[in-house]
Amino acid sequence: MKQLFHILVQNFTKLHPLQHVITRNVNRCKCKTPVYITSKKKIISIKHLVIKKRRKSPCIYEEFPKIRFIPMSKPHLLLLSSSKVHGYEFLEYAASDIKNFLNKSGVSTVLFVPYAAVDHDAYLKKVTPVFNKWGYQVEGIHNNNPIEAVKKAEAIFVGGGNTFLLLKTLYDKQVVNLIRERVLKGGIPYIGSSAGTNVAAPTIHNTNDMPIVYPQSFSALNLIPFNINPHYLDPDSTSKHKGETREERILQYHELPPEYPVHHVLGLREGCTLHVDGDVAILKGIANARLFLRGKPPQEIPLESNLSHLLTKNICVEQELQILQ
Amino acid sequence: MKQLFHILVQNFTKLHPLQHVITRNVNRCKCKTPVYITSKKKIISIKHLVIKKRRKSPCIYEEFPKIRFIPMSKPHLLLLSSSKVHGYEFLEYAASDIKNFLNKSGVSTVLFVPYAAVDHDAYLKKVTPVFNKWGYQVEGIHNNNPIEAVKKAEAIFVGGGNTFLLLKTLYDKQVVNLIRERVLKGGIPYIGSSAGTNVAAPTIHNTNDMPIVYPQSFSALNLIPFNINPHYLDPDSTSKHKGETREERILQYHELPPEYPVHHVLGLREGCTLHVDGDVAILKGIANARLFLRGKPPQEIPLESNLSHLLTKNICVEQELQILQ
Numbered sequence: 085m086k087q088l089f090h091i092l093v094q095n096f097t098k099l100h101p102l103q104h105v106i107t108r109n110v111n112r113c114k115c116k117t118p119v120y121i122t123s124k125k126k127i128i129s130i131k132h133l134v135i136k137k138r139r140k141s142p143c144i145y146e147e148f149p150k151i152r153f154i155p156m157s158k159p160h161l162l163l164l165s166s167s168k169v170h171g172y173e174f175l176e177y178a179a180s181d182i183k184n185f186l187n188k189s190g191v192s193t194v195l196f197v198p199y200a201a202v203d204h205d206a207y208l209k210k211v212t213p214v215f216n217k218w219g220y221q222v223e224g225i226h227n228n229n230p231i232e233a234v235k236k237a238e239a240i241f242v243g244g245g246n247t248f249l250l251l252k253t254l255y256d257k258q259v260v261n262l263i264r265e266r267v268l269k270g271g272i273p274y275i276g277s278s279a280g281t282n283v284a285a286p287t288i289h290n291t292n293d294m295p296i297v298y299p300q301s302f303s304a305l306n307l308i309p310f311n312i313n314p315h316y317l318d319p320d321s322t323s324k325h326k327g328e329t330r331e332e333r334i335l336q337y338h339e340l341p342p343e344y345p346v347h348h349v350l351g352l353r354e355g356c357t358l359h360v361d362g363d364v365a366i367l368k369g370i371a372n373a374r375l376f377l378r379g380k381p382p383q384e385i386p387l388e389s390n391l392s393h394l395l396t397k398n399i400c401v402e403q404e405l406q407i408l409q
Numbered sequence: 410m411k412q413l414f415h416i417l418v419q420n421f422t423k424l425h426p427l428q429h430v431i432t433r434n435v436n437r438c439k440c441k442t443p444v445y446i447t448s449k450k451k452i453i454s455i456k457h458l459v460i461k462k463r464r465k466s467p468c469i470y471e472e473f474p475k476i477r478f479i480p481m482s483k484p485h486l487l488l489l490s491s492s493k494v495h496g497y498e499f500l501e502y503a504a505s506d507i508k509n510f511l512n513k514s515g516v517s518t519v520l521f522v523p524y525a526a527v528d529h530d531a532y533l534k535k536v537t538p539v540f541n542k543w544g545y546q547v548e549g550i551h552n553n554n555p556i557e558a559v560k561k562a563e564a565i566f567v568g569g570g571n572t573f574l575l576l577k578t579l580y581d582k583q584v585v586n587l588i589r590e591r592v593l594k595g596g597i598p599y600i601g602s603s604a605g606t607n608v609a610a611p612t613i614h615n616t617n618d619m620p621i622v623y624p625q626s627f628s629a630l631n632l633i634p635f636n637i638n639p640h641y642l643d644p645d646s647t648s649k650h651k652g653e654t655r656e657e658r659i660l661q662y663h664e665l666p667p668e669y670p671v672h673h674v675l676g677l678r679e680g681c682t683l684h685v686d687g688d689v690a691i692l693k694g695i696a697n698a699r700l701f702l703r704g705k706p707p708q709e710i711p712l713e714s715n716l717s718h719l720l721t722k723n724i725c726v727e728q729e730l731q732i733l734q
Binding site: 166170171202245246248249288289290291292293294295296297298301302314315317324327328333334336337339340341344346354 | 491495496527570571573574613614615616617618619620621622623626627639640642649652653658659661662664665666669671679
C-alpha cells in the first residue's frame with residue numbers, strides 16, 4: 085500500500101545540507117510518493133521525492149536519528165472546477181457529489197473560507213443557504229480566530245474568486261500550513277471550488293486570475309502533486325482574438341527552462357470534479373478534463389477516469405525544496 | 410508646462426519618515442505630477458504625489474538640503490495592445506506608427522528585449538527582419554551585457570509573451586530601474602507590445618497571463634501612472650462559460666479594500682495603441698479602448714481620444730511607497 089509521510093527533521097537549519105541528507109537516505113526506500121519534511125518551526129516540502137524503501141513508521145533512521153517518518157492520513161478531497169455551470173444554480177451540478185463526500189466522513193458543520201472574495205460576509209450569506217438545504221451547518225472562518233477555526237474544523241470548503249487574494253489571505257492569516265496538516269494528517273474532508281481548487285495544488289502557477297494582489301509565494305496547500313487549471317476552456321478555432329489560448333499558456337509553462345521546476349497540469353472544464361480518496365483519484369462531474377503532462381501532447385480525460393497515477397508519479401523534473409510558510 | 414521630476418534624497422534610510430518629509434514639502438509645490446524619489450542605493454516611488462509648487466531644477470530645498478529636484482525628460486512611449494491582430498502580419502497593423510515614432514527621435518538601432526519568451530534567440534529572429542524591412546537595425550539584449558546594452562540603447566522594444574517571466578527576468582538582470590531611468594530621464598523611445606506594455610505600467614496587476622514564475626515584485630517600470638490590460642476582450646453575452654470576464658476581473662481589482670492601493674486601468678483591445686509624448690497621451694490604432702476609472706462605470710474610448718489627463722491625475726487612493734528594485 086502506498087502511503088504519504090511526513091518526515092520530521094529536527095535541528096536542521098540549512099536547507100541544502102538537509103536536502104542532501106534526505107535525498108541520500110530516502111533514495112534507499114521503496115515506494116514512490118510525495119514526501120513532506122517537517123521541522124519544528126516550518127514545513128519544508130521536497131516535492132515528489134522518490135522513496136525507494138518505505139520505513140516503518142514512526143521510526144528513527146539509524147544513521148540520521150533526527151529524521152522520523154510519520155504516516156499521514158489518507159486525504160479526502162473534492163476539487164470542483166467551478167461553482168457556477170451553465171444551466172445550473174450555484175453549486176447545484178455538484179450537489180450529490182458534495183453530499184456523498186461529506187456524509188462519508190459524518191460531517192455536520194463545514195468551515196467556509198471566503199478569502200477569494202473581498203466581501204466575506206456577503207460570500208458566506210450566499211453559500212450558507214445552499215449547504216443548509218443539504219443539511220449542513222456553515223461557519224465562516226472570518227467570524228472566528230482563523231487558526232482556532234481550522235483546528236476545530238470537521239470539513240473545509242474553500243470557495244472560488246481571485247486565487248491571488250485567496251492565497252495571500254491564507255498566508256496572512258497563517259493557516260496555509262495548518263489547513264495542510266488538518267487535511268493530510270488529520271484527514272478532514274477538503275472541498276475546493278475554482279480558486280479553492282487552485283490552492284489545493286502545489287502552486288498557483290496555472291490560475292486564470294488577474295494578479296490583483298501579491299502573495300508571499302506562489303506555493304500553495306500542496307494537497308496533490310500536480311497543478312490544476314480550473315474553468316479550462318478549449319481553443320475556439322473561429323475566434324479572431326490573438327491572445328494566447330488556455331492550451332498555449334499551459335504549454336508555455338511546460339517550456340520553462342530547467343531552473344524552474346514545473347508540474348503536470350490537469351485542465352478541469354466547468355462542471356468537472358476531481359475526487360481524491362487517499363491514493364485513488366477519479367474524475368467525475370458533467371464535463372471531461374484535459375491533461376497536460378510535460379513533454380507529451382495534451383490528453384482528453386473522459387469522466388470516470390482513474391487518475392490515481394498522478395498522485396504517486398515522480399512529476400518534478402528536479403527535486404525542489406521550498407519553504408511553505 | 411508640466412514636468413516630471415526625480416527627487417534625489419540622500420542619507421535617508423527609514424521609509425515612513427522619508428515619506429512624511431517629502432509629502433510635507435512637495436505639497437507646497439504647484440504642479441500635479443508623478444514624483445519619483447531616488448536615493449543612493451534604491452529608487453523609491455511615491456506615486457501620484459501632488460506637487461503644488463514646482464521647483465527650479467536642480468535645486469536645493471532650503472529646509473531639507475538633502476532633497477534635490479531633478480527634471481526628467483519627456484517620455485516617448487508607444488504602447489501596443491498586441492503584436493498580432495486578426496488579418497495582419499506580425500506588427501504590421503502598427504508599422505507606420507512604429508516608423509513615425511522611431512524616426513522622430515532619429516533612431517537607427519532598436520534594443521529588443523525578448524525576456525517574455527523562453528527562447529530569446531528565436532524571438533529575436535522573428536522580430537529582426539520586420540524592423541530591418543523598415544530600415545532599423547535590431548540588437549538582442551540577451552546577446553550582450555544587459556546593463557551595458559540598456560545604457561547604450563537608442564530605443565527599446567519590449568516584446569510580448571508572458572508578463573511574469575518578463576518582469577522576473579528584468580529584475581534578475583537588474584535592468585528595471587535602468588530602463589526606467591533611460592526612458593524617463595534619458596528620453597529614449599520605448600515601444601512595448603502586450604507583456605511589454607503591461608510592464609510599462611506601475612504594476613502588472615492587470616495582466617491576463619498565467620503566473621508561471623514568481624517575480625520579486627508586481628511593481629513594474631512605472632513609465633505611466635495607470636495600469637493596462639492588453640488584449641482587452643469584451644464580455645460575450647452568448648458564452649456559456651462562467652469564468653469571470655475581463656471586465657469582471659478589472660472591477661474585482663477596483664473593489665479591493667483600501668489597504669491595497671489600486672490604479673485606474675486602460676483596457677487596450679487588440680489593434681489599439683497608446684502614444685505618449687511627454688505629457689500628451691493619444692489613443693490610436695484600429696480599435697477602441699475601454700477605460701476603468703475606479704468607482705466609475707467603464708467608459709468607451711474612441712480612436713484619437715486625448716488621454717493626457719490620465720498622465721497627471723492624482724490616481725491613487727492613497728499615496729504608496731514602494732521599493733522598485
